[in-house]
Amino acid sequence: MIQLKKAATPPASLSTTGHYNGQDVQEQLMRDQHGKCYLCEDKVRQHYQIEHFQSQANAPELTTDWNNLFLSCGYCNQKKSHRFPTLLNPLTIPVEEALDIQTDWYRKRVHIEVRQNIPGAESTRELLHRIHNGAGGMRTFREQMFYREFENELSCFLSALELYQHNPSPSTRAEVAKLLHISQPFLAAKLGELRAVPDLYAEFKDDVHWNRGSKS
Ligand SMILES: [Zn+2]
DSSP: OOOOOOOSSOOTHHHHTOOSOOHHHHHHHHHHTTTBOTTTOOBOTTOEEEEESSOTTTOGGGTTOGGGEEEEEHHHHHHHTTSOTTOOOTTTSOHHHHEEEEEETTTTEEEEEESSOOTTHHHHHHHHHHHHHOSSSSOOHHHHHHHHHHHHHHHHHHHHHHHHHHSOOHHHHHHHHHHTSTTSSOHHHHHHHHHTSHHHHHHHGGGOOTTBTTBO
16 A cells, blocks of 8 residues: 545546546546555456445445545455544555565565554554455465465566666666556555665665655
8 A cells, every 4th residue: 555646626427426436536546546456556457446435334424525535456345345444544644654564475474564653554554464464364265366466566576676686787777666666566565675675775765755746
């Protein structure tokens, strides 16, 4: 999960139709979130849902509030449901700075730690833990499918980092930077890998400020 930036003007259909899932809402969210689920950061492709940050059950008055709507994948939408009413709001908080994601490749577990103890951090940590590691002790088939995709993408990133470390050239550097582009999946976890190696973090620190100020 990373900080997000939305179009300042709400899509017209929210006020004209009173529905939250108009074509313009879907298109704008897809553009603003670069086609990724706001929770797990995987590409959603055609399997997406419009997610209410404050669920319709908990906050019916926010059903068509533009700032309460996000694009999510079905997997995360189900994991979150109405059970996490106090998550970090990615529109106002750089979530990737508040939490740290580290992958234990040997045990195939993802460790999520709170770096900034602010309201919502612990609840967000718990939801991301369930998304990455499964809700029970063992991953279900679907949870395992998600983890495999996460693992594949992260291993590509680690390979690019390794190439860069062995041969720091403009082209190997560009390869790493490409995988850190805002349109790429699992950026918070990639940042976690960089944080674990201070030299690499220093080298790529300008590539890991997503959706801040005028730079996107
Ligand atoms: Zn997701």
